[in-house]
Amino acid sequence: MTMENMKTNADGYLVNGSGEKIVFFVCDPAKNFLCDKTMCRASAGGEDEGEIGFCSSTPEPAFRKEGTRPFYKRLNSDGYFGREYIEEVTEP
Numbered sequence: 001m002t003m004e005n006m007k008t009n010a011d012g013y014l015v016n017g018s019g020e021k022i023v024f025f026v027c028d029p030a031k032n033f034l035c036d037k038t039m040c041r042a043s044a045g046g047e048d049e050g051e052i053g054f055c056s057s058t059p060e061p062a063f064r065k066e067g068t069r070p071f072y073k074r075l076n077s078d079g080y081f082g083r084e085y086i087e088e089v090t091e092p
Contacts, residue, residue, distance in 0.1 A: 012075035021072050023086065024057040025064035032063035035051075 006022060009015045015024050029040055038069070041056040060066070072083040 008075055014073040014081065021057050022074055023061075023070050024059055024083075025061060025070055026057040026068040027056060027063055028065040031065075032058060032060070034060070034063075 005017050006014050007017075009019065009021075014024075016022055027035070027040075029035070029037060035055075035058070040054045057071075063069075064070075069085050071083040071085045075085050076082045
């Protein structure tokens with residue numbers, strides 16, 4: 001998925017070309033072989049929202065950092081995308 005395929009819907013969520021909300025994951029740069037890491041927040045020392053760097057997430061579950069929760073990105077009133085975490089359902 002490329003940035004060109006993403007857009008913001010009326011509720012502020014990043015969606016794909018079909019209008020479905022995109023699920024994001026905290027990226028593990030060591031797993032993500034597709035990224036050139038030019039905007040990677042991990043190179044600044046972490047993926048926390050306050051770290052310098054643009055990108056800390058991926059829509060690819062294979063590149064997910066272990067122990068992190070999935071989330072949607074939603075444009076907030078301050079004009080930037082925040083995280084809205086998704087509750088994961090686990091099978092018994």
